[in-house]
Amino acid sequence: MPHSAWVSEAIRKIEADFNRSADTHLVPLDLPGYPDIRFYFKDESSHPTGSLKHRLARSLFLYALCNGWINEKSTVIEASSGSTAISEAYFARLLGLPFVAVIPASTSRMKIAEIEFYGGRCHLVAQGSKIYAESHRIAREAGGHYMDQFTYAERATDWRANNNIAESIFKQMAAEEHPVPAWIVSSGGTGGTIATLGRYVAYRRHATRVLCADPENSVFFDYFRSVLAGQPDASLTLGVGSRIEGIGRPRVERSFLPTCIDAMAKVPDALSFAAMRYLAARLGKRVGGSTGTNFVGVLYLAGRMKARGEAGSIVSLLCDSGERYRTTYYDDAWYAAQGIAIADADALIARAAAGEAIFAGAGAGVETAGF
Missing domain, CATH: 3.40.50.1100 (Rossmann fold)
Structure with missing residues (x-):
């Protein structure tokens, strides 16, 4: 295509x-x-x-775009401890896309404020180990794309x-x-x-x-x-x-x-x-x-x-x-x-x-x- x-x-x-x-x-x-x-x-x-995550977020967005995973109607979702979500929120805003950060509830308030500054929405999860499943769920229900940095970062x-x-x-x-x-x-x-x-x-x-x-x-x-x-x-x-x-x-x-x-x-x-x-x-x-x-x-x-x-x-x-x-x-x-x-x-x-x-x-x- x-x-x-x-x-x-x-x-x-x-x-x-x-x-x-x-x-x-x-x-x-x-x-x-x-x-x-x-x-x-x-x-x-x-x-x-x-x-450092600014480099990763740029690469993940380009990778997803070139793979045909993101389009102008996509909501972008990411599981993160904060920094990657900040950087992805930046690039999502650059492209005019909604962004949801699925992060542990223990994430520093400063990081949450930065995600929101770039237009991202924060979905807090009590148990850090649950951020993956929640990200999949939100992406599925929103018809969006889960970036999944923990799978795709190296490639x-x-x-x-x-x-x-x-x-x-x-x-x-x-x-x-x-x-x-x-x-x-x-x-x-x-x-x-x-x-x-x-x-x-x-x-x-x-x-x-x-x-x-x-x-x-x-x-x-x-x-x-x-x-x-x-x-x-x-x-x-x-x-x-x-x-x-x-x-x-x-x-x-x-x-x-x-x-x-x-x-x-x-x-x-x-x-x-x-x-x-x-x-x-x-x-x-x-x-x-x-x-x-x-x-x-x-x-x-x-x-x-x-x-x-x-x-x-x-x-x-x-x-x-x-x-x-x-x-x-x-x-x-x-x-x-x-x-x-x-x-x-x-x-x-x-x-x-x-x-x-x-x-x-x-x-x-x-x-x-x-x-």
Whole structure:
């Protein structure tokens, strides 16, 4: 079936929006405790919708349009912990389409307000594990299209070129002291970004390795370990959701491809939040919890490289702005209510950032696999 004039115009609008957007910055971070290692963060918070998920939403809309799944009468539905829904609401408004975000009731009020700012409607679900079934139900009853980021993220993203996040990183690193990173670190939400990074590194035959940092309430790490053991168990589930919004899943998502990853680290939430707070102070801007999870993975690798006498660069992602979490991650009362001893975790991260081997062995509760 040939595409309609409306679909062609919709694709043009998305491409024009992309052309108006500059690339995101690659921000260096100086850690004197690691004199032979250079650190960089790709600042994805500078996208129009404030997060890494802007890239994913653009790709998902183009994928759905080119597949003939969306037309001018479509209602678009997405299951999300917030950031993807914000970005998809942006693109739905660009195309004049109604948008429904199916999100956990625990999603930050700031994220809900941003979804609504772009014209989206929020459908809150008490149990995070129910967002998938609710999304299917709403799409069926509305005669709409369920984007299903957790299935299509890895296949909708252009991983060979087209200025994807991996290609952008390597272009921006070209004039640095160590232009080919020893490691790239990213957390896993849908799995789409980590798959893009791993595929691009393999395609360009770089010596770079890819580490996926996973929060404590997520099955991705255990699934990765089962794959390494030759007994992959895609049936793994958890009864609770991640406290690190945007990453970590209670089930194995179809877009999470462990074979694209070299190694994984499972990070306790307290350390993710402490690393987030440390980075916010060092960078002079608030960052989200997923960036903190990434930074713990970075510190683990830096300690490992230092102990082995290795020099090189480590690149990670600043996934979103911490302004979305003013009343949670940046509120001491929230930590008290959650029972998180943040002061102890703050001290551990400060020591690790200063060059101490805090994460050696089973130190500080960080688990690793793939090394």
